[in-house]
């Protein structure tokens with residue numbers, strides 16, 4: 239008798255793990271679009287996607303567009319405004335607890351806005367945040383982190399290789415390198431070709447991808463020739479460099495506007511800290527049309543893998559979809575290409591192309607729904623009504 243009760247209880251709990259979602263419109267993250275599909279999720283995984291009309295679905299999202307959880311390839315989840323409503327930096331009286339709570343808050347805000355995976359390039363504090371989210375301690379997106387980036391242009395090739403090997407043992411998911419100055423300081427190349435070859439070569443040899451901050455055309459070109467995996471920003475890249483990236487299979491992650499608009503919108507909270515000064519803000523204002531033009535050029539470059547990263551900093555968490563709107567409205571990228579960049583292509587760039595970023599059998603159940611059809615109105619991605627990550631629902635209508 240007791241055994242039977244146990245079997246029944248066990249069967250019930252297995253049953254409870256199967257969830258069905260009816261999608262009015264379904265975008266699979268790879269360019270496919272269907273109407274009235276049903277997604278079956280067992281545990282944390284998508285087990286089937288099809289048109290059959292099963293009665294009594296768990297989540298009826300017939301009124302919405304369902305798509306894979308969004309992926310932000312460049313998100314500074316730990317950046318925040320402090321108790322004085324200023325950008326948190328250095329010794330401003332904030333404690334490690336303040337920092338941790340702010341990062342946890344940013345993570346939750348990001349997840350509820352539909353972003354189920356982010357890459358942070360990066361800070362050491364990302365690792366405990368990543369691990370706490372993975373253990374289900376707090377809600378947040380799946381996090382990949384570079385830990386502390388490599389920034390100094392005085393590192394020798396040998397010391398670069400040693401730091402990269404150490405990052406791997408410390409648990410870094412990828413390597414972040416600064417090959418150029420900030421846009422606020424002109425964006426000129428700072429790492430030599432030799433330093434870049436050492437960094438990107440060593441990372442590749444030990445199985446880590448490299449994400450390289452490069453604004454000037456020379457810096458982006460040097461990083462591409464050094465075999466680095468992905469170029470960030472590239473505000474001053476030329477068509478020649480875009481063609482080179484396409485030929486080499488280098489991923490390119492340009493920003494259209496959110497990062498600059500967010501700095502300008504929150505100017506008084508950043509002003510006077512480091513290079514956030516009169517000249518710095520002027521550079522960012524000037525970069526806006528240039529940045530949109532880079533999106534335009536990149537989108538039209540044959541075979542160029544244009545991935546998606548917002549560079550979200552303090553003030554931008556949860557607003558990530560505004561960058562997709564900018565891409566389409568200011569940069570002229572097609573809405574479907576923008577959606578693919580933030581789903582399956584981003585997953586592929588992270589080496590997770592068979593796990594996340596697509597709605598198909600066998601993938602992680604990272605599923606969101608938005609109010610409207612983002613292929614016609616990209617701003618619909620800012621109206622997220624349903625969020626499931628790894629089969630767990632965090633938001634529903």
Ligand SMILES: [Zn+2]
Nearest residue numbers: 312314359549
């Ligand atoms: Zn950044």
